Amino acid sequence: MAQYSLVAGSVGLITLQNPPVNALSAVVRKGIVSTFERALRDPKVKSVVICGQNGVFCGGADIKEFGTNMSGPPLVPMIHAIEAADKPVVAAIEGSALGGGLELALGCHYRIAHSNARLGLPEVSLGLLPAAGGTQRLPRLIGIPAALDLITTGRHVTAAEALQLGIVDQVTDHKIVDEAVKFVLSVAGKPLDARRISTYPCPPLSDLDTVFEMVMQKVRQRAHGAIAPIACVQAVQAAATLPYAQGMEREKELMATLFTSGQARSMQYCFFAQRAVSKWSIPSGARWDTSMPRPVHKAAVIGLGTMGRGITVALAQTGLSVVAVETQEKQLMEAKQAMPGMLERGARRRGVSLTLHKITYSRDIRAVADVDLVIEAVFEDMALKKKVFQQLSDICKPGTFLCTNTSGLDVDHLASQTCNPELVVGMHFFAPAHVMKLLEVVYGPRSSPQAVATAMQLGKKMGKVSVAVGNCRGFVGNRMLKPYVEQAFFLLEEGATPEQVDGALEEFGFSMGVFKVSDLSGLDVGWRVRMADGFAEPGASSGPSARVRQGRRYSPLGDLLCEQGRFGQKTGQGWYQYDKPGGRVARSDPWLHSFLAEYRTRHGLVARRIDNQEVLERCLYALINEGFRILEDGIAAGPEDIDLIYVFGYGWPRHRGGPMFYAGMVGLTKVLQRLEHYHQAHPDVPFMQPCSLLRRLVASGSPPVHRWREVIKKVHSQL
Ligand SMILES: CCCCCCCCCCCCCC(=O)CC(=O)SCCNC(=O)CCNC(=O)[C@H](O)C(C)(C)COP(=O)(O)OP(=O)(O)OC[C@H]1O[C@@H](n2cnc3c(N)ncnc32)[C@H](O)[C@@H]1OP(=O)(O)O
Numbered sequence: 001m002a003q004y005s006l007v008a009g010s011v012g013l014i015t016l017q018n019p020p021v022n023a024l025s026a027v028v029r030k031g032i033v034s035t036f037e038r039a040l041r042d043p044k045v046k047s048v049v050i051c052g053q054n055g056v057f058c059g060g061a062d063i064k065e066f067g068t069n070m071s072g073p074p075l076v077p078m079i080h081a082i083e084a085a086d087k088p089v090v091a092a093i094e095g096s097a098l099g100g101g102l103e104l105a106l107g108c109h110y111r112i113a114h115s116n117a118r119l120g121l122p123e124v125s126l127g128l129l130p131a132a133g134g135t136q137r138l139p140r141l142i143g144i145p146a147a148l149d150l151i152t153t154g155r156h157v158t159a160a161e162a163l164q165l166g167i168v169d170q171v172t173d174h175k176i177v178d179e180a181v182k183f184v185l186s187v188a189g190k191p192l193d194a195r196r197i198s199t200y201p202c203p204p205l206s207d208l209d210t211v212f213e214m215v216m217q218k219v220r221q222r223a224h225g226a227i228a229p230i231a232c233v234q235a236v237q238a239a240a241t242l243p244y245a246q247g248m249e250r251e252k253e254l255m256a257t258l259f260t261s262g263q264a265r266s267m268q269y270c271f272f273a274q275r276a277v278s279k280w281s282i283p284s285g286a287r288w289d290t291s292m293p294r295p296v297h298k299a300a301v302i303g304l305g306t307m308g309r310g311i312t313v314a315l316a317q318t319g320l321s322v323v324a325v326e327t328q329e330k331q332l333m334e335a336k337q338a339m340p341g342m343l344e345r346g347a348r349r350r351g352v353s354l355t356l357h358k359i360t361y362s363r364d365i366r367a368v369a370d371v372d373l374v375i376e377a378v379f380e381d382m383a384l385k386k387k388v389f390q391q392l393s394d395i396c397k398p399g400t401f402l403c404t405n406t407s408g409l410d411v412d413h414l415a416s417q418t419c420n421p422e423l424v425v426g427m428h429f430f431a432p433a434h435v436m437k438l439l440e441v442v443y444g445p446r447s448s449p450q451a452v453a454t455a456m457q458l459g460k461k462m463g464k465v466s467v468a469v470g471n472c473r474g475f476v477g478n479r480m481l482k483p484y485v486e487q488a489f490f491l492l493e494e495g496a497t498p499e500q501v502d503g504a505l506e507e508f509g510f511s512m513g514v515f516k517v518s519d520l521s522g523l524d525v526g527w528r529v530r531m532a533d534g535f536a537e538p539g540a541s542s543g544p545s546a547r548v549r550q551g552r553r554y555s556p557l558g559d560l561l562c563e564q565g566r567f568g569q570k571t572g573q574g575w576y577q578y579d580k581p582g583g584r585v586a587r588s589d590p591w592l593h594s595f596l597a598e599y600r601t602r603h604g605l606v607a608r609r610i611d612n613q614e615v616l617e618r619c620l621y622a623l624i625n626e627g628f629r630i631l632e633d634g635i636a637a638g639p640e641d642i643d644l645i646y647v648f649g650y651g652w653p654r655h656r657g658g659p660m661f662y663a664g665m666v667g668l669t670k671v672l673q674r675l676e677h678y679h680q681a682h683p684d685v686p687f688m689q690p691c692s693l694l695r696r697l698v699a700s701g702s703p704p705v706h707r708w709r710e711v712i713k714k715v716h717s718q719l
């Protein structure tokens with residue numbers, strides 16, 4: 001709703017009230033319309049201030065309403081009425097003014113912001129565009145280039161930047177409503193014609209066509225198949241080239257296309273999934289709202305290689321004191337040299353000033369004696385990690401949480417090396433750890449609720465999307481990767497090329513295909529895992545039995561490349577070739593193609609033409625099938641957890657909502673049928689055998705993804 005009061009004798013104060021973010025639900029819109037009409041009618045009222053309750057102006061349209069039959073007064077005429085009023089209207093902005101919230105403010109004649117305010121048009125991240133005049137008013141107010149930047153990226157700006165851009169007229173540190181009232185009294189009687197943004201001409205730009213061509217090209221490249229950013233450019237182009245009324249028509253048309261698209265549904269699902277996973281619960285019964293995290297003031301990182309450096313930076317950025325331990329002098333020196341630059345670039349990326357960081361370095365693990373939490377990031381070697389955990393258990397003060405960044409080793413096994421296994425959890429970061437948003441918090445059977453809660457809270461503080469997952473080989477993300485990569489290898493055996501497989505995945509929306517990613521992270525990583533699992537064996541990659549391991553189909557292709565020293569980018573050769581070791585630009589490698597041809601001949605395989613649909617179905621459905629197994633095993637609490645892990649950790653396109661949501665969009669029956677088809681064709685590939693949970697869901701009528709938990713619960717209760 002919207003509350004109305006008369007203040008200072010002549011100012012109508014409208015307060016949006018819809019906790020927690022004063023979203024513009026039907027009731028709120030109704031409240032604004034009726035209170036505004038009242039203010040206009042009342043002769044005592046000479047001016048109006050619009051503000052939000054509880055320190056937030058407005059978080060925009062009510063996203064929950066999007067999937068429903070929307071009722072109540074529409075936003076566009078409401079904002080027009082405000083702009084057209086003959087009494088001055090000031091938006092008093094504190095906290096967030098986002099989406100429809102900012103569009104409402106742009107309809108006001110003046111905008112005053114508290115210095116804590118964040119403003120933005122984030123609709124693009126929901127698969128939409130700012131369709132309450134945002135695409136038409138913002139370019140008229142701040143110019144085309146700045147408006148394109150804000151609208152196509154959805155980024156939020158601080159009050160200071162908003163002032164600089166000309167979005168707000170004044171920034172204050174004082175009480176926002178008091179300042180707004182003072183301000184509106186000071187402008188009483190001034191003509192309002194020049195304050196109605198819709199009447200402004202769009203600031204001219206020379207060579208408009210070239211500007212839009214270039215922007216469109218850049219946006220298309222970044223979009224990876226998402227349609228909203230492109231529609232955003234088209235809408236701003238309408239603002240630049242058409243009269244306001246026609247621009248509004250174009251905005252509406254483009255919005256209608258986006259609004260009903262599967263992409264918008266997927267992205268809105270991701271928005272709510274992100275909030276849902278923070279409300280974690282685990283099989284022991286521990287939950288986010290009943291488990292108290294312990295404060296962490298001082299942390300330690302053991303091992304300053306690729307991951308340890310990133311984790312140290314991410315911890316230091318939150319203001320924590322960090323003890324960084326590395327046994328190798330050379331690694332320690334390199335880390336000390338690299339980290340200031342990482343911190344500086346991080347501050348720039350986040351738009352904050354670089355503060356003094358409290359990192360101390362040591363080669364001696366005893367330096368961690370007084371910390372509250374340790375994150376171990378030494379080599380992926382169980383024997384070494386066990387030793388480190390034994391040492392930590394001896395050295396650390398009582399109650400210190402001991403966390404491991406292992407990519408997939410048994411967290412419980414590590415916990416059993418310590419005197420207090422309840423203090424042990426996995427904190428699985430993704431490379432580069434100071435940039436990537438995902439954190440898997442891995443609980444073992446003995447992890448205490450407090451340990452899980454502390455790791456989840458620390459992750460949040462570090463700006464991560466933290467997902468609580470159970471302990472199994474590879475946890476959620478890497479476990480699902482195995483069948484996906486395996487299918488990619490099989491496709492090469494059957495006639496595909498890395499270029500084709502990557503091309504199909506990139507067209508689907510991944511920023512990089514599976515082979516390019518392997519080259520980037522190092523082919524030796526997977527090779528070591530396969531050796532540890534007893535799949536890859538030295539000398540066993542050739543010969544007639546090379547393609548069968550442990551009674552199932554196996555492809556030794558990755559092992560063969562590693563045996564040749566082709567580890568990917570780091571060696572300059574992998575599935576592609578690079579201009580030098582460490583090179584970044586993948587080029588097709590004729591050697592690899594001959595190697596594949598010889599391999600097929602040696603094993604009596606006849607290359608066939610494989611279409612992109614088969615590539616996608618086999619790679620993605622194998623991965624999705626494993627996702628169902630993970631749900632069945634109770635390793636992930638729900639499909640949202642898996643989806644966010646893939647969106648934030650593995651480059652799954654957000655506009656496709658994550659693998660489990662995508663399965664629902666494709667149709668569970670179809671996914672099941674195709675898995676059955678591929679399993680029949682490849683009976684020696686266990687990953688293709690449809691999971692019984694998938695069968696169960698199909699038998700229950702393929703409920704929408706938000707209702708899968710009911711079916712999963714039933715499955716678990718019958719175990
Ligand atoms: C047939 C075709 C017809 C086509 C015509 C279509 C007509 C439609 C016309 C509509 C035109 C309107 C255009 C428009 O205005 C579009 C929008 O405004 S879209 C919304 C844009 N806003 C956002 O994206 C902001 C989203 N929110 C946030 O970023 C953060 O929540 C925020 C920074 C505001 C606060 O962050 P934080 O303090 O960390 O809190 P949480 O994120 O945890 O949120 C708390 C709580 O609030 C819920 N929530 C937040 N924002 C919204 C929202 N806009 N709507 C609904 N609910 C929201 C959030 O889910 C949390 O609730 P939980 O219960 O905990 O999940």
Ligand SMILES: NC(=O)C1=CN([C@@H]2O[C@H](COP(=O)(O)OP(=O)(O)OC[C@H]3O[C@@H](n4cnc5c(N)ncnc54)[C@H](O)[C@@H]3O)[C@@H](O)[C@H]2O)C=CC1
Binds near residue numbers: 303308325377406428
């Ligand atoms: N590299 C990646 O992309 C990811 C790696 N991980 C995991 O993170 C861990 C570390 O991986 P990376 O950083 O890639 O390895 P890395 O090889 O780059 O670094 C490991 C570092 O640990 C140091 N070290 C070894 N023993 C030590 C000890 N006893 N005390 C202190 N330092 C010691 C080494 O000298 C080395 O600098 C592994 O468990 C790995 O599986 C997890 C996610 C992603």
